[in-house]
Amino acid sequence: MKVLKLHPDYLGVTFSSLCMLHCFLTPFLFITQAHLSTMPAWWQPLNFVFLSLSFFAVYRSSQNSSKQIVKFFMYLFWTILAFLLISEEIELLHLPEALTYATGSILAFIHIYNRKYCQCDDEECCVNEK
Numbered sequence: 001m002k003v004l005k006l007h008p009d010y011l012g013v014t015f016s017s018l019c020m021l022h023c024f025l026t027p028f029l030f031i032t033q034a035h036l037s038t039m040p041a042w043w044q045p046l047n048f049v050f051l052s053l054s055f056f057a058v059y060r061s062s063q064n065s066s067k068q069i070v071k072f073f074m075y076l077f078w079t080i081l082a083f084l085l086i087s088e089e090i091e092l093l094h095l096p097e098a099l100t101y102a103t104g105s106i107l108a109f110i111h112i113y114n115r116k117y118c119q120c121d122d123e124e125c126c127v128n129e130k
Helices: 008-032 046-064 068-090 097-117
Strands: none
Touching: 008 046, 008 097, 046 068, 046 097, 068 097
């Protein structure tokens, strides 16, 4: 049986999309659970689960990318996303949710772009792939 090995860019798009869906559904969960004083304990940590998974996808995708600028933007937008999520969690800054959605969308787009245009043609251009 052949095991399907997913490309890290596909994982990055998936994790970014799931993270945005999670953020989008949070207000609806608040509305439907209005009788509760807090969110379910399992819901909020999902931010950090998605953030951790997306870092793994960015790391692996950057190893397979042939363009330095794409690598830079992957890490830049992941860092911005991490800042926005941590800032929201500790209530450091009250920024519009649209910034989180936009950052996640841009990160997903960069993964798509990287997969389509920035792949190594040979073993010479990338870091060791396992």
